[in-house]
Every structure is written in C-alpha cells, then in structure tokens.
Amino acid sequence: MPRYFALLPAAGVGARMAAGFPKQYLEIAGRPMLWHALHAFERHSRIERVYVVLSPEDGHWDGQDWTSLTKLRALRCGGATRAESVLNGLEAMADEVDGEDWVLVHDAARPCLSRGLLDKLLREASEDGVGGILAAPVADTLKREGEGRRIAQTVPREGLWGAQTPQMFRHALLRRALEHAGTGVTDEASAVEALGLSPLLVEGDIGNLKVTFPRDLELAAWLLTRAEA
Numbered sequence: 001m002p003r004y005f006a007l008l009p010a011a012g013v014g015a016r017m018a019a020g021f022p023k024q025y026l027e028i029a030g031r032p033m034l035w036h037a038l039h040a041f042e043r044h045s046r047i048e049r050v051y052v053v054l055s056p057e058d059g060h061w062d063g064q065d066w067t068s069l070t071k072l073r074a075l076r077c078g079g080a081t082r083a084e085s086v087l088n089g090l091e092a093m094a095d096e097v098d099g100e101d102w103v104l105v106h107d108a109a110r111p112c113l114s115r116g117l118l119d120k121l122l123r124e125a126s127e128d129g130v131g132g133i134l135a136a137p138v139a140d141t142l143k144r145e146g147e148g149r150r151i152a153q154t155v156p157r158e159g160l161w162g163a164q165t166p167q168m169f170r171h172a173l174l175r176r177a178l179e180h181a182g183t184g185v186t187d188e189a190s191a192v193e194a195l196g197l198s199p200l201l202v203e204g205d206i207g208n209l210k211v212t213f214p215r216d217l218e219l220a221a222w223l224l225t226r227a228e229a
C-alpha cells in the first residue's frame with residue numbers, strides 16, 4: 001500500500017508581504033503561519049510524516065516551539081525558486097520514501113487548509129493514475145491589461161481554475177517531472193503536465209487562502225479562529 005507524506009516548501013522570503021522577515025513566521029491566531037500549515041497534516045491520520053524545506057540561511061526556525069508536531073522533519077535545503085526547494089526536498093526525503101508513495105506538496109503560505117478539503121483531495125486523487133490538485137473555479141470576469149492600464153481584452157473564464165495546494169503526486173513521478181521541467185515552474189502540476197500527463201482538478205474553495213499581501217492576514221486569522229471554534 002502506498003503511504004502519504006507532506007512536503008512544505010518554506011524557503012521563500014515573502015517579498016510581497018514586506019514584513020521585514022519571511023512571512024511564514026508571522027503570527028496568526030497565536031502561532032506562526034507555518035505552524036498552522038504543518039498542523040493541517042500533523043492532525044490527519046493518513047499522513048505518515050511532514051517534511052518542511054527551509055532556507056539554509058533561515059534564522060527564525062530554531063527560535064520557535066515545534067514540539068507539538070511529532071511527524072515533523074526539517075530539511076535545510078531550500079533553493080532559489082519554489083520548484084528548486086521542492087525538488088531538493090524530494091531528493092532529501094528519497095531514502096525514507098518509496099517511489100510509489102504519495103507526496104502532498106503544500107505552500108507554507110496556506111495556513112487555513114481544512115480537514116474536509118484534505119480528506120477530499122486524498123480520496124479523489126488516490127483513485128487517479130496521475131494525481132491531482134486542489135483548485136477553485138475562477139469566479140471573476142478576467143481582463144487582460146493593455147497600454148496605460150486599460151483593458152485590452154476580456155478573457156472568457158469558462159473552464160478556468162485557480163490552482164491551489166496541496167498538489168498530490170507519486171514521489172518518483174514528481175521528481176522526474178521537476179527534473180525535466182526545470183526551476184521556473186510555479187506549481188507541481190505544470191511540471192507533470194509538461195510530461196504530457198493531465199492531473200485531476202479537485203474542487204476546493206477560497207477558504208484555502210494563500211497569504212501573500214498584508215491584507216490577507218486578517219482573513220486568515222478569522223478563518224483559523226472560526227475553524228477552531
């Protein structure tokens with residue numbers, strides 16, 4: 001039986017958050033954002049271990065209390081891009097994982113992943129030959145920007161989805177895909193797509209928020225407090 005592992009790339013600097021330190025260490029609902037992202041996997045019985053990829057220059061990790069996370073393994077092998085951090089993590093965990101085991105790659109910047117959505121992804125993507133990702137259908141009408149911030153074009157939103165994480169693939173396939181795709185891809189699915197495969201879209205919701213800008217912090221805190229209540 002294949003096992004399930006979580007891999008959280010957390011080696012970014014959080015430039016758009018501009019907090020003066022990496023955003024994954026910002027406190028939300030009484031804990032670092034990264035703790036919440038890791039805890040979503042810690043609490044799920046199907047998840048064997050939770051790997052986090054840190055920057056080798058990370059000076060914040062050691063000062064925090066991670067003792068409540070018993071499945072945790074920290075890997076100090078972050079790279080210059082998200083894809084590089086993920087690939088380095090896949091290589092570092094390779095000795096402890098079988099090629100057919102599932103790896104769920106999840107952004108440290110998504111602290112509000114619910115139990116229900118993780119369950120749904122595990123259920124639907126496990127049945128799939130390729131793997132799958134959480135994603136949400138695009139709700140807004142999309143505009144392409146032209147000269148002087150004027151609308152050049154309206155892009156039909158039919159069939160368009162916003163990709164989220166976790167993105168769930170078998171370890172060997174994902175490693176091969178990222179080696180093949182190079183360091184520029186912004187998610188795992190696009191690397192797998194470049195191999196000619198079509199990952200499954202598993203419908204999530206906007207509650208699985210990505211915390212990017214300062215304005216996202218309040219909403220993330222509210223979602224987490226509501227989930228605990």
Ligand code: CTP
Binds near residue numbers: 010
């Ligand atoms: N990440 C990483 N290694 C990098 C860049 C990003 O592990 N070299 C991780 C981030 O820590 C985050 C996830 O990839 O968990 C998604 O990235 P993003 O939200 O863009 O975070 P940052 O890159 O830190 O933010 P910004 O783009 O604003 O600098």
Ligand code: MG
Binds near residue numbers: 012
């Ligand atoms: Mg980034």
